[in-house]
Amino acid sequence: GENVEQHPSTLSVQEGDSxxxxxxxxxxASNYFPWYKQELGKRPQLxxxxxxxxxxxxxxRIAVTLNKTAKHFSLHITETQPEDSAVYFxxxxxxxxxxxxxxxxxxxxxxxxx
Amino acid sequence: GAGVxxxxxxxxxxxxxxxxxxxxxxxxxTALYWYRQSLGQGLEFxxxxxxxxxxxxxxxxxxxxxxxxxGGSVSxxxIQRTQQEDSAVYLxxxxxxxxxxxxxxxxxxRLTVT
Numbered sequence: 001g002e003n004v005e006q007h008p009s010t011l012s013v014q015e016g017d018s019x020x021x022x023x024x025x026x027x028x029a030s031n032y033f034p035w036y037k038q039e040l041g042k043r044p045q046l047x048x049x050x051x052x053x054x055x056x057x058x059x060x061r062i063a064v065t066l067n068k069t070a071k072h073f074s075l076h077i078t079e080t081q082p083e084d085s086a087v088y089f090x091x092x093x094x095x096x097x098x099x100x101x102x103x104x105x106x107x108x109x110x111x112x113x114x
Numbered sequence: 115g116a117g118v119x120x121x122x123x124x125x126x127x128x129x130x131x132x133x134x135x136x137x138x139x140x141x142x143x144t145a146l147y148w149y150r151q152s153l154g155q156g157l158e159f160x161x162x163x164x165x166x167x168x169x170x171x172x173x174x175x176x177x178x179x180x181x182x183x184x185g186g187s188v189s190x191x192x193i194q195r196t197q198q199e200d201s202a203v204y205l206x207x208x209x210x211x212x213x214x215x216x217x218x219x220x221x222x223x224r225l226t227v228t
Contacts, residue, residue: 043205043222051215089156101173101217
């Protein structure tokens with residue numbers, strides 16, 4: 001089955017700086033890679049995702065890059081703000097209607113220092 | 115519109131008792147997923163429903179766990195003879211169809227087994 005590794009486990013950055021979180025996956029058949037943000041005590045919220053037919057996707061201050069050859073993908077947050085503080089999870093899934101759910105990384109606790 | 119809802123939000127039970135957790139997916143979503151999130155950990159996929167059918171139950175942690183879905187809508191996850199290691203947040207997610215990639219999560223049920 002799929003295995004997703006995520007690092008770092010904790011990331012502290014100054015407000016206004018950029019943050020990068022990296023994930024690797026094992027199953028070359030995986031073709032969908034979402035990122036979720038989870039604030040304390042709240043549900044995971046989908047913030048951005050990428051499919052295997054593209055290498056990069058941007059949405060305002062957030063971007064995701066995918067390297068299928070190396071089987072890794074990254075989340076980039078620019079101009080970080082206090083409200084970006086949360087736990088971020090990457091995930092991978094073999095898309096196209098398979099019976100598998102998402103395989104998640106263990107999460108990155110992002111701390112934005114004022 | 116209404117998102118995924120789950121009940122109860124919190125459940126405290128004694129070891130050995132049975133519990134039932136409920137999930138109401140987004141209206142019209144045919145695919146439904148159950149995940150478990152242990153303290154400080156990522157999400158672990160448990161089971162997936164397409165309509166009322168669960169094609170693969172191998173993700174359930176033990177035979178004390180079962181799940182069903184009726185009417186293509188509400189799903190229940192039942193844990194029999196609960197153990198302390200079952201303590202976790204149980205999250206439900208739904209997507210428009212199995213071929214749709216995006217999964218939207220409910221708020222979860224925090225289960226504590228004493």
